Amino acid sequence: MSHSLLISDLHLNNQEAGLTRLFEHFLTHIAPNAEALYILGDLFEYWLGDDTLDLPLHQQVCCALRQLSDSGVKLFFLHGNRDFLLGARFAETCGASFLPDPNLINLHGATSLLMHGDTLCTDDVDYQAFRQQVHQPAWQQQFLAQTLSTRVALAQTAREQSTAAKLNKSASIMDVNPDAVINIFRQYGYPRLIHGHTHRPAHHRLTVDGHACERWVLHDWHGTQGGYLRCDEQGCQLIALHTP
Numbered sequence: 001m002s003h004s005l006l007i008s009d010l011h012l013n014n015q016e017a018g019l020t021r022l023f024e025h026f027l028t029h030i031a032p033n034a035e036a037l038y039i040l041g042d043l044f045e046y047w048l049g050d051d052t053l054d055l056p057l058h059q060q061v062c063c064a065l066r067q068l069s070d071s072g073v074k075l076f077f078l079h080g081n082r083d084f085l086l087g088a089r090f091a092e093t094c095g096a097s098f099l100p101d102p103n104l105i106n107l108h109g110a111t112s113l114l115m116h117g118d119t120l121c122t123d124d125v126d127y128q129a130f131r132q133q134v135h136q137p138a139w140q141q142q143f144l145a146q147t148l149s150t151r152v153a154l155a156q157t158a159r160e161q162s163t164a165a166k167l168n169k170s171a172s173i174m175d176v177n178p179d180a181v182i183n184i185f186r187q188y189g190y191p192r193l194i195h196g197h198t199h200r201p202a203h204h205r206l207t208v209d210g211h212a213c214e215r216w217v218l219h220d221w222h223g224t225q226g227g228y229l230r231c232d233e234q235g236c237q238l239i240a241l242h243t244p
């Protein structure tokens, strides 16, 4: 049956070759039968500019994605909070298109709203301030103009600060805000909502203004495990994935 797959939060990096292998397995054994693959952000641990496309990991991942898109599977990306600097050259190289966040699509007959998920975490005021800053075109231009070694150092500092900041944040602060979820359902006409970021894979059902709504949260990938959402005209299903 015609279906699409959605994934997010793989955080591919040089230290975890097994994770990249699991992703390649997914791309060669599971994704080829899909009509489309949607990657809803944080494919990479971080992305410091499209001038890093020739790094071995980036080449390996782009090449695997290109094979999939060349085989006829449509490939779509949303930016995550780690790889918000992925750009047009990256998309072209992989044969993919970027979608805005949020983005409303018709997913096999059901209107579905795709998001990374970070913008729903409105209680995380420090993160939202950080996000606002790094999404400014002037900030991005200035950042991308630095040498790669300076960008690597800045990213490492940012990662350390993020890890330290999270120690002082409660689990609820780092989850979606219930009112932000209700507002997004209202604003977009009560679609099926699909997002990642929070690393809490789940299928939530809720009623908003008398409308039955659903919110799907995608798996994060770590170690030897990952997961994906499979959607067809009958509905969606979260499927866990392990290294074969």
Ligand code: LP5
Binding pocket: 046, 047, 048, 081, 082, 083, 085, 118, 121, 124, 126, 127, 130, 134, 154, 155, 157, 158, 159, 161, 162, 163, 165, 166, 169, 174
């Ligand atoms: O990413 P994760 O899972 O640890 O936590 C996220 C939020 N943190 C972030 C920050 C990223 O991890 C940083 C790495 C991105 C690299 C991209 C390119 C380089 C950019 C360089 C920037 C200078 O997204 C975290 C949320 C959590 O999700 C849950 O939702 O809580 O938010 C924070 O931790 C934000 C902090 O509260 C405040 C900001 C810390 C970063 C400050 C950077 C300053 C660098 C200064 C260098 C001199």
Ligand code: MN
Binding pocket: 009, 041, 042, 080, 081, 082, 116, 118, 196, 197, 198
């Ligand atoms: Mn994220």
